[in-house]
Amino acid sequence: MVSNLKKLTALCESYTSGYSELLYELERETHLKTLNPQMMSGHLQGRFLSLLSRLKRPKAILEIGTFTGYAAICLAEGLQAEGTLHTIEVNPELESLCRRYFRKAGLEKRIHLHLGNAFEIIPQLKEQFDIVFIDAGKRDNGAYYDLVIDRLQPGGFILVDNVLWSGKVGLKAKDPDTLSILEFLEKVKSDQRVETLLLPIRDGLLLAEKKPLQHRG
Ligand SMILES: C[S@@+](CC[C@H](N)C(=O)[O-])C[C@H]1O[C@@H](n2cnc3c(N)ncnc32)[C@H](O)[C@@H]1O
Numbered sequence: 001m002v003s004n005l006k007k008l009t010a011l012c013e014s015y016t017s018g019y020s021e022l023l024y025e026l027e028r029e030t031h032l033k034t035l036n037p038q039m040m041s042g043h044l045q046g047r048f049l050s051l052l053s054r055l056k057r058p059k060a061i062l063e064i065g066t067f068t069g070y071a072a073i074c075l076a077e078g079l080q081a082e083g084t085l086h087t088i089e090v091n092p093e094l095e096s097l098c099r100r101y102f103r104k105a106g107l108e109k110r111i112h113l114h115l116g117n118a119f120e121i122i123p124q125l126k127e128q129f130d131i132v133f134i135d136a137g138k139r140d141n142g143a144y145y146d147l148v149i150d151r152l153q154p155g156g157f158i159l160v161d162n163v164l165w166s167g168k169v170g171l172k173a174k175d176p177d178t179l180s181i182l183e184f185l186e187k188v189k190s191d192q193r194v195e196t197l198l199l200p201i202r203d204g205l206l207l208a209e210k211k212p213l214q215h216r217g
Helices: 002-014 021-033 042-056 070-076 092-104 118-124 138-151 176-189
Strands: 060-064 084-089 111-115 129-134 152-161 194-199 205-210
Touching: 002 042, 021 042, 021 070, 021 092, 042 070, 042 129, 042 152, 060 070, 060 118, 060 138, 070 084, 070 092, 070 111, 070 129, 084 092, 084 118, 092 111, 118 138, 129 138, 138 152, 138 176, 176 194, 176 205
Parallel strands: 060 084, 060 129, 084 111, 129 152
Antiparallel strands: 152 205, 194 205
């Protein structure tokens, strides 16, 4: 199952437009300098995040889990002229690498990197968001969702990464991570405030679009 997903991703990437020299450099450096480079969104998912953001033209984006900043840079490609992206990372060792790439991308004034625990930082942010990308501790997905759903504009998206969990979600595996992802998927599916779409991109990407008030069942 895992290698099938990897092969499918490689095939899709081979027919997906390339990305900037800067993202290529960041991808290489992430592989050279971090222990878990597979946490990075990468080519296929990065291009999808960029496209979605360019279609949406968000004023404010929130990312939970920056890692080396790859997805933040992709999502920022669609920001409105005065738009900003807040991204939260608990690991301080990643700060200088992220800031260097945000600077190289000319995004240092538009991407606000917050170092610390997302559960403490999110309540301090004032914005209503157009896109929220949840990509941190998988067992915390439900808690992050509850924390951000009221901070999302109607018509806005919550995106959640790794919801197929290397295929284990499809196999209904019984380990705690898979069980918590299944529980989370059921929770969002039954939430009348959103419309959901689970895309088999890379490790599974859930999109939950917040319905306008008059369209809620
Ligand atoms: C999968 S990586 C993020 C990848 C990045 N979004 C991308 O697509 O390139 C998850 C990151 O979340 C961070 N993280 C985990 N728990 C967190 C928390 N409570 N608050 C903030 N960051 C957290 C981890 O340190 C890790 O760098």
